[in-house]
Amino acid sequence: MKKFAPLIIAAAALGFAGCAMDATDVASNEQVDEQAAVACSNPDGTNGMIAALAVAIGTDMHRWNVVTDFYEFRGFQNQLMLGITAAGKAACGASGCPTVANILAFQDSRLDQKAVIAGTKLSSWSFASRLTAGWEKQKSCGQGGWCPFQAHQLAAASSITAGNCNTSSLFAFPVTKPGGGALTAAQSAQLNNALVFTTANGTDPFVQFTSTATSVSVGDVGGMVPGQAEPGPCQQYSATNISGTACSCAVNGVTAGTLKNDQPLAPNTYFCRKP
Secondary structure (H helix, E strand, O other): OOOOOOOOOHHHHHHHHHHHOOOOOHHHHHHHHHHHHHHOOOHHHHHHHHHHHHHHHHHHHOOOOHHHHEEEEEOHHHOEEEEEOHHHHHHHHHHOOHHHHHHHHHHOHHHOOOOEEOOEEOOHHHHHHHHHHHHHHHHHHHHHOOOOOOOOEEOOOOEEEEOOOOOOEEEEEEEEOOOOOOOOHHHHHHHHHHHHHHHEOEOOOOOOOEEOOOEEEEEEOOOOOOOOOOOOOOEEEOOOOOOOOEEEEHHHOEEEEEEEOOOOOOOOEEEEEOO
């Protein structure tokens, strides 16, 4: 399977290049570090977590149609959050929406600062706020006709390759029309409009949408979906019991730890803990 080169947005083109640059002198290293920090910014862990959700939606729901598949509600401590609609659950099929539901659980403030996404502890408050703002942006642009996209169906990712930002991975989803039938290259490229929800605070550098006539790619980070190519996240999603697996998490000061499932609100997430 072909590895897709991430679509580089003009406003961040120099910064994305900085994520992969190797400099040989001190001045160049400092410049690259500054560019990479801007290009792969991850405020409160939210850019990385939203990218992980985009991958999880493609994996579980086999489409990106967030206005139909999610709704807003008031959760713990009256926090405005996103939940999964009946249509969204139907799109997931008999397997349910385990990966999506597990990520959405981190909107709950009882899980605040529990996950570490690309080296940054996740703020549940910021995550929920950005998700609901993104959902509202997607709804608004859809009603205004500003972000049309082709009805589509995503198959399981056919390849997972290294992304541009730290420990990110790029998931390539084969894409067809619902029930089969090819999309044109233009229709496939237009599916970026289905990801407007990721842009409530501007472009998310971890999303890295790319397309061909037969597939679309989007990025993930943080071990929150199955199959991430890079090792070593501070937590790992798994539908099976992986307790006791060796791990390390520098942010939490764990150098020789083991994975433990100790957060009931996120039953499929195993966190790296000290022995």
